[in-house]
Amino acid sequence: MDLSIVIPTFNEQENVEKLHSELVSTLKKINKSCEIIFVDDGSTDQTFEKLERIARRDKKVRIVKFTRNFGQTAALLAGFQKSKGNVIISMDADLQNDPADIPKLLRKLNDGYDVVCGWRANRKDTFGKVLSSKISNWLMDFLMDLNIHDSGCTLRAYKRRTVNDLQIYGETHRYIPAMISSRGFKVAEVPVNHRSRFKGKTKYGLARLPKGLLDLLTLKFLVTYGSRPIHIFGGAGLFLFGLGFLGGLWLAYEKFWLRLSIGNRPLLTLVLLLLILGVLFILNGFVAELLIRTRTTETYKIEKTVN
Numbered sequence: 001m002d003l004s005i006v007i008p009t010f011n012e013q014e015n016v017e018k019l020h021s022e023l024v025s026t027l028k029k030i031n032k033s034c035e036i037i038f039v040d041d042g043s044t045d046q047t048f049e050k051l052e053r054i055a056r057r058d059k060k061v062r063i064v065k066f067t068r069n070f071g072q073t074a075a076l077l078a079g080f081q082k083s084k085g086n087v088i089i090s091m092d093a094d095l096q097n098d099p100a101d102i103p104k105l106l107r108k109l110n111d112g113y114d115v116v117c118g119w120r121a122n123r124k125d126t127f128g129k130v131l132s133s134k135i136s137n138w139l140m141d142f143l144m145d146l147n148i149h150d151s152g153c154t155l156r157a158y159k160r161r162t163v164n165d166l167q168i169y170g171e172t173h174r175y176i177p178a179m180i181s182s183r184g185f186k187v188a189e190v191p192v193n194h195r196s197r198f199k200g201k202t203k204y205g206l207a208r209l210p211k212g213l214l215d216l217l218t219l220k221f222l223v224t225y226g227s228r229p230i231h232i233f234g235g236a237g238l239f240l241f242g243l244g245f246l247g248g249l250w251l252a253y254e255k256f257w258l259r260l261s262i263g264n265r266p267l268l269t270l271v272l273l274l275l276i277l278g279v280l281f282i283l284n285g286f287v288a289e290l291l292i293r294t295r296t297t298e299t300y301k302i303e304k305t306v307n
């Protein structure tokens with residue numbers, strides 16, 4: 001199988017048929033063996049019935065139906081795991097992404113990249129959405145050192161090996177390019193067409209901004225310290241303990257040399273607090289080290305081996 005198209009779909013009954021026919025006409029031009037995987041993320045409208053009807057006429061179409069709504073990230077992951085293609089395309093079901101861009105993504109992928117992201121250069125969304133996405137892309141560039149314009153565009157092409165052990169969870173599908181790039185894969189972007197949503201409603205509001213920030217911080221933490229947590233916990237712990245120790249020395253000097261009473265000094269409370277916090281941080285680091293020793297995923301990626 002050459003190509004798998006993965007499409008998370010949640011209450012898109014008015015869009016799936018048109019999307020399917022647009023996809024079919026694009027795929028005809030590409031002339032590769034392919035499958036279209038719709039992941040029905042617990043739709044409560046007629047989406048699944050429509051998809052079933054499509055799958056009856058078109059044997060390329062496969063459906064994965066969730067028991068309830070698990071979110072776009074989970075739907076993408078399920079699609080990746082069920083897919084068989086050497087190359088995987090992900091896209092939205094709401095017709096905002098244009099299937100006609102797929103050949104462009106594939107061409108760029110063939111130039112030697114592992115992932116090609118769509119960049120909605122002329123984005124057809126509300127001002128609030130565009131602004132929040134600008135902010136999160138800027139933050140991502142700052143923290144993750146991946147300089148692409150539009151991390152949130154779901155229209156992307158991936159080589160199989162980049163999604164094989166991708167660990168996405170919660171709402172982290174927006175950080176897939178950063179995750180993949182943090183493992184040393186080459187990420188590129190191409191401008192793609194973006195269309196207004198004509199049918200159905202958007203599933204996201206402004207709450208995505210704080211959630212996205214927390215996800216980004218988690219990702220930064222995992223990428224930097226995920227295999228050596230004692231360095232951040234222990235570093236903070238040593239710093240706090242050191243401050244407490246210096247304060248304690250000062251108090252000892254006052255008590256034993258200057259013969260002052262220190263029992264009622266606020267500094268004494270602070271010193272105790274810093275010492276205790278420091279020890280707790282370091283112990284937390286040990287616990288984190290124990291935790292990562294239970295994991296099974298690899299902490300490196302091999303490009304190739306010779307002999």
Ligand code: UDP
Binds near residue numbers: 093
């Ligand atoms: N989606 C999904 N599960 C969800 C929310 C969204 O599968 O819980 C799908 C949705 O059907 C669409 C895509 O993810 O195909 C993007 O969602 P949406 O268009 O609402 O996002 P927006 O374009 O407004 O950012």
Ligand code: MG
Binds near residue numbers: 092094096197202
């Ligand atoms: Mg949309």
